[in-house]
Amino acid sequence: MKKSKWSLLLTLVLVLSMFLAACSGGDKDKASDSKGGEGEKATEKPNEPQVLNLVDSTEIPSMDSSQATDAVSFEVMNNVFEGLYRLDKDNQPTEGVAESHKVNEDGTVYTFKLNPDAKWSDGSQVVAKDFVYAWQKALHPDTLSEYAYIMGPVKNANAIQTDGDPLYGKVEELGVKAVDETTLEVTLEAPAPYFLGLTGFATFYPQKEEYVKSQGDKFSLEANTMIYNGPFVLSEWKHNEGWQMKKNDQYWDKDTVKLDEVNVKIVKDVATGVNLYETGQVDTVGLNSEFVDQFQGNEDLYTRGEATVFFLRINQKREELKNVNIRKAIDMAYDKKALVDVLLNNGSTPAYYLVPGEFTFSPEGNEDFRKTNGDFGKFDPEEAKKLWEKGLKEIGKKEVAIEFLNYDSDGAKKDGEYIKNQLEKNLPGLKVSIKAQPFKQKLELESKGEYDISYAGWGPDYQDPMTFIDMFVTGGAHNQMEYSNPKYDELVNNAKKETDVNKRWDMMLEAEKVLFEDQAISPIYQRGVTGLRKPYVKGVVNHLFGADVSYKWIYIDGKQ
Amino acid sequence: MLRYITQRILYMLLTLLIIATITFFLMKLLPGSPFNNQDKLTETQRYALNEKYGLNDPVPVQYINYITKLAQGDLGYTFQFDGRTVNSLIVNGMGPSATVGFEALLFGTIVGLLLGILAALRHNTFLDYGAMVIAVFGIAIPSFVFAGLLQYYVGVKLGWLPVAFWNGPEYHIMPAFSLSVGVIATVARFMRTEMLEILGTDYILMARSKGVSKSAVIFKHSVRNSLIPIVTILGPMAIGLITGSLVIENIFAIPGIGEQFVKAITVNDYPVIMGTTIFYSFLIVSIILIVDILYGIIDPRIRVAGGKS
Numbered sequence: 017m018k019k020s021k022w023s024l025l026l027t028l029v030l031v032l033s034m035f036l037a038a039c040s041g042g043d044k045d046k047a048s049d050s051k052g053g054e055g056e057k058a059t060e061k062p063n064e065p066q067v068l069n070l071v072d073s074t075e076i077p078s079m080d081s082s083q084a085t086d087a088v089s090f091e092v093m094n095n096v097f098e099g100l101y102r103l104d105k106d107n108q109p110t111e112g113v114a115e116s117h118k119v120n121e122d123g124t125v126y127t128f129k130l131n132p133d134a135k136w137s138d139g140s141q142v143v144a145k146d147f148v149y150a151w152q153k154a155l156h157p158d159t160l161s162e163y164a165y166i167m168g169p170v171k172n173a174n175a176i177q178t179d180g181d182p183l184y185g186k187v188e189e190l191g192v193k194a195v196d197e198t199t200l201e202v203t204l205e206a207p208a209p210y211f212l213g214l215t216g217f218a219t220f221y222p223q224k225e226e227y228v229k230s231q232g233d234k235f236s237l238e239a240n241t242m243i244y245n246g247p248f249v250l251s252e253w254k255h256n257e258g259w260q261m262k263k264n265d266q267y268w269d270k271d272t273v274k275l276d277e278v279n280v281k282i283v284k285d286v287a288t289g290v291n292l293y294e295t296g297q298v299d300t301v302g303l304n305s306e307f308v309d310q311f312q313g314n315e316d317l318y319t320r321g322e323a324t325v326f327f328l329r330i331n332q333k334r335e336e337l338k339n340v341n342i343r344k345a346i347d348m349a350y351d352k353k354a355l356v357d358v359l360l361n362n363g364s365t366p367a368y369y370l371v372p373g374e375f376t377f378s379p380e381g382n383e384d385f386r387k388t389n390g391d392f393g394k395f396d397p398e399e400a401k402k403l404w405e406k407g408l409k410e411i412g413k414k415e416v417a418i419e420f421l422n423y424d425s426d427g428a429k430k431d432g433e434y435i436k437n438q439l440e441k442n443l444p445g446l447k448v449s450i451k452a453q454p455f456k457q458k459l460e461l462e463s464k465g466e467y468d469i470s471y472a473g474w475g476p477d478y479q480d481p482m483t484f485i486d487m488f489v490t491g492g493a494h495n496q497m498e499y500s501n502p503k504y505d506e507l508v509n510n511a512k513k514e515t516d517v518n519k520r521w522d523m524m525l526e527a528e529k530v531l532f533e534d535q536a537i538s539p540i541y542q543r544g545v546t547g548l549r550k551p552y553v554k555g556v557v558n559h560l561f562g563a564d565v566s567y568k569w570i571y572i573d574g575k576q
Numbered sequence: 577m578l579r580y581i582t583q584r585i586l587y588m589l590l591t592l593l594i595i596a597t598i599t600f601f602l603m604k605l606l607p608g609s610p611f612n613n614q615d616k617l618t619e620t621q622r623y624a625l626n627e628k629y630g631l632n633d634p635v636p637v638q639y640i641n642y643i644t645k646l647a648q649g650d651l652g653y654t655f656q657f658d659g660r661t662v663n664s665l666i667v668n669g670m671g672p673s674a675t676v677g678f679e680a681l682l683f684g685t686i687v688g689l690l691l692g693i694l695a696a697l698r699h700n701t702f703l704d705y706g707a708m709v710i711a712v713f714g715i716a717i718p719s720f721v722f723a724g725l726l727q728y729y730v731g732v733k734l735g736w737l738p739v740a741f742w743n744g745p746e747y748h749i750m751p752a753f754s755l756s757v758g759v760i761a762t763v764a765r766f767m768r769t770e771m772l773e774i775l776g777t778d779y780i781l782m783a784r785s786k787g788v789s790k791s792a793v794i795f796k797h798s799v800r801n802s803l804i805p806i807v808t809i810l811g812p813m814a815i816g817l818i819t820g821s822l823v824i825e826n827i828f829a830i831p832g833i834g835e836q837f838v839k840a841i842t843v844n845d846y847p848v849i850m851g852t853t854i855f856y857s858f859l860i861v862s863i864i865l866i867v868d869i870l871y872g873i874i875d876p877r878i879r880v881a882g883g884k885s
Contacts, residue, residue, distance in 0.1 A: 077612065078658035085612045160625050162611060165618060179620040237659045255660070255668060256831035257742060281741060284835070285826045287724060291732045291739045454842040456608035477616075493618060 064572050066276045068553065069298045071283040075256045080236040081221040082154035082161045087564060093218045094563030095261060095278070096246040100128050100147070100200070100215035105557045105569065107479065109212040111269075113142050113222065113245065114200075122515050123207030124171075130198040133268040136224055137244040144194035146222035152187035153228075154219050166219050166477055169208040207515050209379060210480035217478070217562045247273045247568040258282050261567070274555075274571035293548050300549040300556075305361040305427070308546050316548040319363030323375040323560040324475040325484070327367070328435075328538040333498045334468050336416045340535060341407030346469070347393050347538035348400035350438035356541050359430050363544025368392050370528055371481045372542045375560055379517040385481050389525050392532035392539075397442040404443045417447040421467035424452040428471055431540075435471075462496050473543070476561040481524045482511065483561075488536055497536075504530040550575070584868075588861045593643075595857045596850065600642060603849050604635050610655040610844040629655075642850065651854075652847035656839075662851035669833030672742055673820030676830060679752035681817050684759025685810065691760065692767025693799060699772060707764060714761025720823040723754035727827060740829040751828040755821060759813060763806060770802035803874055811867040815859045 076092055078084040084093060094102070100117075104110035115131040134142040154161045155176050167173040171191025175183035183189050191203030204211060214220065227235075227243050234241045239253040247269070248261035258281035263273055281298070283289045289301040303311065311317050330346065332338050352366035365373075373386035408414060422432040429452055436448040448469075453461060462470055474494075476483040486492065486508050490500040504527055511523035531537070549556070552575040557566040611617060611625055626632045630641060645652065651662035695707040727750060731739035738747050774780060775798055783793050820834030833852070840848035 075657060077656060080658055083658055157624055160621070160628055162617060162621065162625070164621070165616065177618065177620060179623070233659065254831070255657075281829060282831070283740065283829045285829070288727065288740050288827055288829055291727055294732050295735065295739050297739065454608075456610075456842070456844050457606065458608075460608035494616075 064575055066274050066572050068275050068278045068567065068570060068572065070278065070280045071289050071292065071298050071301055072258075072280050073282070073284055075282060076253070076259065078236070079242060079250070081218045081223065082150060082159055082164075083236075084218050085162045090218050090563040091565055092250070092259070092261075092280075093221065094216075094246070094559075094565075095248050095567045096242075096244045096250050096264075097218070097221045098134075098246045099217065099220045099222070100130075101212050102216040102568075103213060103557075103559050103562075103566070107213075107559055109216060112216065113147075114215075117212070123209070123517075124204045126202045126204070126211065127195075128200040128202070130200060131268050132198055134245060135266040135268065136227075137249050137264055137266050138227070139266060140224070141197070142222055142224075142245050143197045144200040145197075146224050147200055147220075148192050148194050149225040149228075150221060150223035151192050151219075152190055153223065155190060156187050157185045161219070163219050166214070166217060169204050169206070169211055169214070171203040171205050174205075206513055207517070208480075209517050209520075210478045210482075213479045248275075248278060256282065269568075273568055275567055278567055290548070293550075296550075299553050300547060302545060302547040303362070305359070308361050311548060314548070316550060317546065318549050319544055319546045320558055321363065321365065321372075321374055322475070322543045322545060323372045324473055324543040325367055325370060325372050326471065326473040326540045326543065327370070328540060329462065329467070329470045329472045329497045330535075330537060331465060331468050331470070331497045332500075332536075333465050334418070336411055336413065337418070337468060339407045339411050341403045341410065342416070343535040343538070344393070345400045345404035345407060345443055346439060347535055348396045348403070349442040350435050351395045352540055353395065355431060355434055359434060360427075360541065360544075362546040364541045365544065367539035367542045368394065369539055370487075370531060370537065371484045371524075372476075375476065376479060376481050378521050385521075385525070389528055392529075393535070400442055401444070404446075408445065415445040415447065417449065418468035420448050420450045421458060421461055421470035422450055422452045423458055423471060424454050428452075432471060435540075465496060465498065469538075471540075479561055481521075481528070482508075485524050485527050485531075486512070488531060499534070499536045501530060501534055501536075504534075581865075581869075584865050588865065591861050592854065592857055596643065596646065596854055597639070599850060599853045600639055601635070603846060604638075606841070606844055608844050610846055612655070646850075646854070651851040654848050655845045656843060656848070662847045665836065665848065666833060666851060666855055669820070669831065669836065670818075672830050673825065673832035673834055674818040676748060676751050676755060676824070676832070677814070677817035677820065679748055680755035680759060681810075681814050683752060684756035685763055685806075687756070688760040688763025689767055689799075689806070691764040693771060693794070695764065695768040696771030696775060697794070704768075707768070711761040711764045711768075714757045715765075717757070719754050719758055719821065720827060722757055723751070723824055723827045726750050726754055740827070742828075742830050747828075751824050751830060754827075755817060755824055759817070762809065762813070766805050766809060767802060770805055771798055774798045774801050800874065804871070807867055807870055807874060811863040812860070815856070815863055819856055819859065 072088055072091075074088055076089055077086050078089045079093065081093060081097060084090060098112040100112055100114040101109035102112040111131070113130055113134040114128040117126055117128045119126055130142065130144060132141065136142055151167065151170070153159055154164050155167060155173060157177075164173075164177055172183055172189045173191075175181045176185065176187055176190060178184060191205075193201045195201050208214070222245065224243060231241045236242050239250045239259070242250065244250065244264055245267075247264055247267050249264045250259060251262040252260040258279065260280070261278040263276050264270065267273065283292065286302070286304050286307060289298065290303070290307055292298045293301040308317075328346070330337050330343050336342055352368070356364050356366045368391035369386060369389065371385050371389070373384060376385045377383060378385065378388065408416070420432060420436060422428055432450050432452070436450055439448055440446055451467070458470070461467055462472065474484060474487065487494045488497075488499045489495065489505050489508050490502075507523050507527040507530065511520045511527065514520040514523060552572055554571050554573050555569040557569050558564060559566065609622065609626075609631075610629075611622070617625070623632070630638055633641070642652075649663075651666070654660050654662055654665055657665075691707040691710065695704040698704050727739055730736050730750065737750055741747055780793060780797055783797055788797075819837070820832040822834040822838055824830070825832040825834040836848055837852050837856070839845075840852060
């Protein structure tokens with residue numbers, strides 16, 4: 017069966033190439049030579065079946081853009097749906113449904129011009145009111161969207177979500193308006209330089225009201241109870257087994273899309289993924305640290321950094337941990353580099369900061385936030401010991417026993433043991449007891465403040481330092497460790513209101529400095545991912561927030 | 577007999593109710609919420625979500641609500657996947673799980689019985705030792721090690737069988753075989769021991785001295801009587817197999833139910849925890865009933881209902 021499909025494709029390609037050759041032959045004589053060469057090259061590519069085979073670790077949890085919360089859903093959606101903008105190869109916003117936009121002077125009103133060629137897969141046009149409907153739906157209290165807070169920058173979005181606020185539930189007060197079919201006007205609470213990138217995030221995707229309502233409860237539950245407006249459509253969705261995407265013929269930019277088919281199978285076991293990769297059934301697979309060694313030096317091996325940072329929360333509810341010298345001692349007393357190189361071994365890098373590197377760049381000069389602020393602290397057991405003794409004297413104690421809340425995954429357990437050993441070795445008088453809990457139970461204990469130190473991670477919601485910087489404001493929902501510094505609070509709050517992008521940037525830089533003067537947390541590492549990818553998979557585009565990969569620009573070249 | 581069965585079914589329902597009750601209250605002791613984006617939820621949203629799923633009610637009220645729905649066969653919605661019912665999760669996942677499990681059970685039992693019988697008949701010969709070495713290995717090597725080796729050598733190195741996935745009959749061979757190894761080992765050892773004992777009994781000697789043919793002695797008298805312990809262990813073993821093996825399903829990427837038995841608990845997916853537990857318990861109590869009835873068919877001496885009706 018496979019063979020017959022192939023030969024059909026080959027025939028088609030041959031016919032097509034003859035047609036193309038004839039075309040170029042018919043052109044002016046002068047150009048025919050060079051063009052002929054080009055024509056040959058161009059026909060070479062379609063010669064290969066443009067099929068990409070992937071594995072993913074779990075069933076898609078949700079295909080309703082107002083409900084999705086996880087990486088798997090975001091990745092599928094990013095490839096079958098499209099917002100006003102989408103992230104390009106350099107993680108910069110590029111045209112999606114919107115073909116252009118204007119911003120008013122103070123940066124709070126965005127007027128988007130929609131592309132009239134942007135279509136749903138049923139052939140109808142994607143219009144401004146599709147966005148209004150989807151955004152209002154996501155914020156409506158009945159929708160119970162777990163990611164609705166991401167709409168925060170849009171005017172009144174927070175009030176609409178807050179029970180007791182006069183605007184609670186009044187979604188028509190949201191700062192989004194369909195001026196006409198192809199003009200969408202969005203009003204923000206305050207200028208948000210990252211807003212364009214955010215419109216590529218799942219929660220901001222359009223939904224066609226008429227269609228959604230016609231499907232009722234079934235909407236987005238099966239491949240045929242959705243309509244698509246992205247580069248691909250979901251052509252098949254076998255629950256718990258896998259799914260298949262096909263190129264979307266209605267897509268406005270379909271000429272850019274080279275892949276005809278993307279097959280994704282659910283494979284939970286890394287070893288199985290590797291075996292499938294070796295037999296050529298999948299084109300790319302993620303690795304864990306056990307396998308990285310095995311493939312060291314293999315040319316298919318790739319590593320890329322992510323914008324997720326792991327750190328130790330230090331609960332300042334605990335009397336002993338309120339002391340800044342004690343906190344500084346803890347941060348300096350364990351070797352982050354050794355942990356990353358030996359235990360993780362997956363392209364992660366040791367972190368001495370909160371805002372990840374290679375993630376955000378200054379509005380002027382385009383300098384990495386990380387480069388400007390540099391590292392805070394380093395591994396120094398001698399200095400750690402001094403600070404530790406100083407701290408102990410200040411609190412009048414000789415011994416301290418702390419509880420270390422950890423995830424119960426195999427990897428995190430090893431990391432936890434390592435940190436515990438290092439801390440106990442380098443800080444005499446410190447006793448660390450580890451409490452490993454399943455993910456959700458761990459989060460619950462954390463939010464209740466029932467821990468002393470905890471192994472935590474944070475990934476960005478939008479491409480701006482603020483998604484990390486504002487975590488630890490006094491009383492903030494994600495503080496969870498009773499850290500409080502008025503100076504830091506003020507910087508964060510002012511930065512959120514600041515209209516001058518450069519001043520705003522400086523305030524965020526300053527806020528991070530304050531955070532580390534206090535050693536509010538002890539950063540451990542910035543996560544990296546390692547995997548294998550066949551050399552014939554070209555044009556892979558990875559992102560740092562929202563969806564991990566865009567298939568739009570991928571093509572297959574050189575498989576045969 | 578009918579009265580006996582009705583009585584047993586009533587007891588079954590009672591057992592199920594007790595299991596459901598205990599699980600429900602134990603489950604409520606788990607910290608954390610079932611929501612996917614727990615660490616980023618606001619208070620308002622968390623409250624609203626809890627309200628929607630009735631999680632703000634006192635636990636006894638939640639319990640009554642759950643049992644009422646359960647009585648109507650409604651297991652609720654899973655928290656892990658949008659708009660999917662627990663019923664559909666179980667039904668969809670059970671197909672592949674039960675298929676592989678049944679194949680493993682069938683193959684394992686047949687091979688195990690043959691090995692056991694052969695070993696007993698050729699007691700203390702090369703054949704006997706060989707069969708028992710296989711049995712010991714089968715018990716000692718965990719199925720996932722075996723599956724991993726099989727996948728690597730037969731799937732990747734030799735390329736004889738597909739490495740993973742669930743597309744056609746050839747995709748069943750490796751997973752079913754990996755699962756059956758334990759069955760073969762267990763069945764073979766039980767069968768051998770039991771056969772040896774029975775071959776040494778007086779009635780077999782009697783049958784032989786009467787001149788009953790060798791095959792009749794073996795199949796009619798020895799094998800049938802040796803089956804009792806096998807039937808006893810086969811019941812629970814069958815349940816374990818057809819409800820899916822987390823490890824085997826993960827290794828061969830089979831879209832089964834096995835994973836949910838474990839994952840539901842770690843992600844606090846309350847309806848799935850309850851659903852899988854009740855479903856599993858239901859299978860267990862049903863199989864126990866069937867096994868008890870089977871006993872009577874195999875050996876009239878222990879017909880359970882005999883004395884009563």
